[in-house]
Amino acid sequence: xxxxxxxxxxxAGRRQFDEQHTLGRILDVFWHQGYxxxxxxxxxxxxxxxxxxxxxxxxxxxxxxxxxxxxxADAFVADAGTALDQPDVxxxxxxxxxxxxxxxxRGTPARGCLSTxxxxxxxxxxxxxxxxxxxxxxxxxxxxxxxxxxxxxxGRLTVPPAEAARVLxxxxxxxxxxERVYQDPERLRATARSMITMLLAGHREPAVT
Amino acid sequence: xxxxxxxxxxxAGRRQFDEQHTLGRILDVFWHQGYxxxxxxxxxxxxxxxxxxxxxxxxxxxxxxxxxxxxxADAFVADAGTALDQPDVxxxxxxxxxxxxxxxxRGTPARGCLSTxxxxxxxxxxxxxxxxxxxxxxxxxxxxxxxxxxxxxxGRLTVPPAEAARVLxxxxxxxxxxERVYQDPERLRATARSMITMLLAGHREPAVT
DNA sequence: GCAAACTTTGACGATGGCGTCAAAAATGAA
DNA sequence: TTCATTTTTGACGCCATCGTCAAAGTTTGC
Numbered sequence: 001x002x003x004x005x006x007x008x009x010x011x012a013g014r015r016q017f018d019e020q021h022t023l024g025r026i027l028d029v030f031w032h033q034g035y036x037x038x039x040x041x042x043x044x045x046x047x048x049x050x051x052x053x054x055x056x057x058x059x060x061x062x063x064x065x066x067x068x069x070x071x072x073a074d075a076f077v078a079d080a081g082t083a084l085d086q087p088d089v090x091x092x093x094x095x096x097x098x099x100x101x102x103x104x105x106r107g108t109p110a111r112g113c114l115s116t117x118x119x120x121x122x123x124x125x126x127x128x129x130x131x132x133x134x135x136x137x138x139x140x141x142x143x144x145x146x147x148x149x150x151x152x153x154x155g156r157l158t159v160p161p162a163e164a165a166r167v168l169x170x171x172x173x174x175x176x177x178x179e180r181v182y183q184d185p186e187r188l189r190a191t192a193r194s195m196i197t198m199l200l201a202g203h204r205e206p207a208v209t
Numbered sequence: 210x211x212x213x214x215x216x217x218x219x220x221a222g223r224r225q226f227d228e229q230h231t232l233g234r235i236l237d238v239f240w241h242q243g244y245x246x247x248x249x250x251x252x253x254x255x256x257x258x259x260x261x262x263x264x265x266x267x268x269x270x271x272x273x274x275x276x277x278x279x280x281x282a283d284a285f286v287a288d289a290g291t292a293l294d295q296p297d298v299x300x301x302x303x304x305x306x307x308x309x310x311x312x313x314x315r316g317t318p319a320r321g322c323l324s325t326x327x328x329x330x331x332x333x334x335x336x337x338x339x340x341x342x343x344x345x346x347x348x349x350x351x352x353x354x355x356x357x358x359x360x361x362x363x364g365r366l367t368v369p370p371a372e373a374a375r376v377l378x379x380x381x382x383x384x385x386x387x388e389r390v391y392q393d394p395e396r397l398r399a400t401a402r403s404m405i406t407m408l409l410a411g412h413r414e415p416a417v418t
Numbered sequence: 419g420c421a422a423a424c425t426t427t428g429a430c431g432a433t434g435g436c437g438t439c440a441a442a443a444a445t446g447a448a
Numbered sequence: 449t450t451c452a453t454t455t456t457t458g459a460c461g462c463c464a465t466c467g468t469c470a471a472a473g474t475t476t477g478c
Binding site for chain 1: 424425426427428
Binding site: 420421422426428429431432433437438439441442443444445446448 | 451463468
């Protein structure tokens with residue numbers, strides 16, 4: 001039952017580390033430091049798992065990144081979809097931007113946005129990584145199109161839903177960059193509100209309840 | 210007159226390299242590789258100037274970056290201002306986005322946007338660097354506010370000039386990220402046109418001549 | 419109970435980065 | 449002419465990273 005250790009303190013045979021916990025830590029390190037600036041040693045230190053064990057379990061840094069990025073992307077898209085699922089369009093879009101802004105300003109120092117950091121990281125230009133980011137943004141755009149196509153939104157937009165969705169997704173990427181530069185969440189929210197006003201400037205603005 | 214070489218091939222006494230040419234090369238390397246991923250050795254190799262000479266002339270990597278970034282920012286803001294200086298607002302904004310898109314898609318592979326790469330580079334988080342980026346974006350925003358405040362624009366905007374300027378600058382940053390991910394300049398231009406339509410959706414759209 | 423498969427560990431050599439330094443030589447001012 | 453200044457060069461020591469590997473031990477299946 002109880003694991004024994006050999007003369008070097010080695011326990012072996014089955015995986016010794018809690019995978020969920022370890023992957024969570026690893027996501028955190030990538031998120032804060034960025035893909036390119038993170039070494040396998042950084043991950044080993046942060047998790048308490050030896051470098052060799054990580055190589056053994058996950059092949060290499062790229063595979064490990066893709067593994068944790070998938071979890072990150074799933075959670076992000078799901079939460080964004082939840083935020084968008086509001087009866088009032090303006091409210092839905094505000095919640096959407098609030099979610100993205102809160103996500104990137106969390107942590108000390110603020111961790112920023114993993115997908116954007118990775119997208120602009122010259123050391124993360126492998127095709128599988130870029131494909132993963134594309135996949136996430138495509139899903140995000142899809143969720144946005146769905147929301148903007150609902151009856152309550154359609155008549156109020158200054159451009160068609162598909163165009164609007166692309167603008168909004170692009171805008172969230174810009175917001176991420178501005179966060180890095182100005183470190184001012186309130187400023188980001190204000191800019192997001194301006195964006196929403198532009199989008200909904202078209203027609204019949206309902207009274208705010 | 211003619212420089213002589215010592216037994217090691219050394220020429221010394223005055224600066225041996227063409228500073229303009231060297232700084233141009235260095236800007237290019239930073240632009241393509243990003244600040245964090247660029248080593249002093251990379252710069253030495255790219256310019257043909259020895260590592261020690263670069264240290265001697267420019268102190269360290271950060272100072273060198275700030276030096277070439279200043280030139281880059283000056284040129285970028287000036288060219289953006291030129292693009293904005295069109296009689297028709299829509300045309301001005303289209304030219305503005307065309308300029309930024311052309312700037313980032315130039316080169317093979319496309320070099321992207323230096324300020325955005327740097328803003329999201331975790332290894333470029335020193336305050337002087339962040340201040341330099343802020344300075345450039347502030348100037349860009351200023352030029353945009355100026356253009357949007359002209360009589361021909363004021364009446365057509367769906368939000369006030371200062372708000373619109375901030376949205377548009379943020380949008381250019383987002384465009385940069387989308388370029389990295391999708392590598393499709395035409396897509397970027399289409400998104401920019403949608404953005405402009407949203408902004409100008411307010412009132413009296415003049416006939417296109 | 420035995421053998422095969424798996425995990426952990428520490429070490430290996432190669433590579434490359436960093437910032438510094440002294441030697442060598444050319445320049446320009448006194 | 450002389451001498452202080454400047455520039456270039458190659459080498460220095462230190463440290464981190466990389467991917468791999470064999471040894472050791474545990475677990476599982478037979």
